[in-house]
Amino acid sequence: MAKRITILGSTGSIGQSTLDIVRNSLKGMFEVVALTANKNAKLLAEQAIEFNAQYVALSDSSNADILKEMLKGLDVKIGTGPESLIEAASYKTDFCMAAIIGAAGLEPTLAAVNQGINIGLANKECIVTAGDLFTQRVKEKRSKLLPVDSEHNAIFQVLDIERPSGVRRLILTASGGPFRSTPINEMRMVTKESALRHPVWSMGAKISIDSATLMNKGLELIEASYLFNRPSKEIDIIIHPQSIVHSMVEYIDGSILAQLGSPDMRIPIAYSMAWPDRMNAHVDRLDLTAMDNLNFFKPDLNKFPALNLARFALETGGTAPCVINAANEVAVDAFLQDKIEFLDITRLIDGVLGKYSSRADFKTEMSTIEEVISKDNEVRKVATENIKKLI
Ligand code: NAD
Ligand code: MG
Numbered sequence: 001m002a003k004r005i006t007i008l009g010s011t012g013s014i015g016q017s018t019l020d021i022v023r024n025s026l027k028g029m030f031e032v033v034a035l036t037a038n039k040n041a042k043l044l045a046e047q048a049i050e051f052n053a054q055y056v057a058l059s060d061s062s063n064a065d066i067l068k069e070m071l072k073g074l075d076v077k078i079g080t081g082p083e084s085l086i087e088a089a090s091y092k093t094d095f096c097m098a099a100i101i102g103a104a105g106l107e108p109t110l111a112a113v114n115q116g117i118n119i120g121l122a123n124k125e126c127i128v129t130a131g132d133l134f135t136q137r138v139k140e141k142r143s144k145l146l147p148v149d150s151e152h153n154a155i156f157q158v159l160d161i162e163r164p165s166g167v168r169r170l171i172l173t174a175s176g177g178p179f180r181s182t183p184i185n186e187m188r189m190v191t192k193e194s195a196l197r198h199p200v201w202s203m204g205a206k207i208s209i210d211s212a213t214l215m216n217k218g219l220e221l222i223e224a225s226y227l228f229n230r231p232s233k234e235i236d237i238i239i240h241p242q243s244i245v246h247s248m249v250e251y252i253d254g255s256i257l258a259q260l261g262s263p264d265m266r267i268p269i270a271y272s273m274a275w276p277d278r279m280n281a282h283v284d285r286l287d288l289t290a291m292d293n294l295n296f297f298k299p300d301l302n303k304f305p306a307l308n309l310a311r312f313a314l315e316t317g318g319t320a321p322c323v324i325n326a327a328n329e330v331a332v333d334a335f336l337q338d339k340i341e342f343l344d345i346t347r348l349i350d351g352v353l354g355k356y357s358s359r360a361d362f363k364t365e366m367s368t369i370e371e372v373i374s375k376d377n378e379v380r381k382v383a384t385e386n387i388k389k390l391i
Pocket of ligand 2: 149150151220
């Protein structure tokens, strides 16, 4: 029986790699049911045709005509507007790849969770934003989260979930991004082009900037804490430029278990799609003898303040992770639109966090998803106002 799958964000980097796994898989292994995109109607239509999808959803309806024209006469149902993403996620399937970028993926991903199916979780922002509410819903609906973020996928593979008392700490590795070796006094001058040029991974624009500020690792710290139920002090971050060791778990007897592989997202994607089995991901095999070195360093917290901001948000709890995520999304967007400079990204997040801490607002627990979304919207407005003051 084919595994029926939906891909939320199929036109993005993770979405396209997911379809690449389907393309190279044995015939009859997967059946693509629904695909979604934000704006890229042309690629969405091409994917629907190639993979014979039943339903396509385009969140931003301004390009709906292109989609309708390209799919004219074909047996593909078309949905437009943000609601159509929920409809796509509600199609009866066995697996959903959550690969939308940002908190925009929260509601569609939850719609997939509501089906009690396996979720390939790439969209880290939705777990950072909704935290325990998200993991509680997963438990309630008997859904299963299969982490796709390479670090969390690595930990998922080597963590003894049955015996948590034997675990001392989780060790998240970070490549260090394009500015790992840039002197601190040159960080002010870095350009958008250089920030987008990741030394190891090829990814979408937002996560590439997050990797340059190291906020990506900060968000991953929060993601790891919620996914694996570990406090901040039991999660370390270390720089490993080669991105071969994807993350590790240290046990109380001193053993450290790691997962290694080529830096290719198709490995964790294939793992999540085949779980609990394994499948050929058709990637370059790792040749350890061809490698010069595997290096590990402590991160420079002065140069990359995002790590401290994220740790603060995790340790503060309440609304703080949602606040930091929304402020970061707005700041990265402004940077990508050349409205602010690179160092303004973390400065802006710091400013937004400061505004909230003075109101002791973080301690308010969010008890519904609606409250999470409303907090996310509120912070976006505050951050947008703060950007106007900067420019
Ligand atoms: P991307 O920008 O390449 O693609 C994002 C996808 O989401 C696209 O299909 C786009 O159409 C859709 N989308 C964007 N904004 C939307 C909106 N407002 N509403 C609905 N759909 C929207 O992003 P990506 O690099 O594939 O990353 C996707 C997720 O996976 C992110 O959460 C990222 O952190 C995570 N992730 C990515 C990688 C990677 O290698 N790219 C690695 C680890 C984790
Ligand atoms: Mg990652």
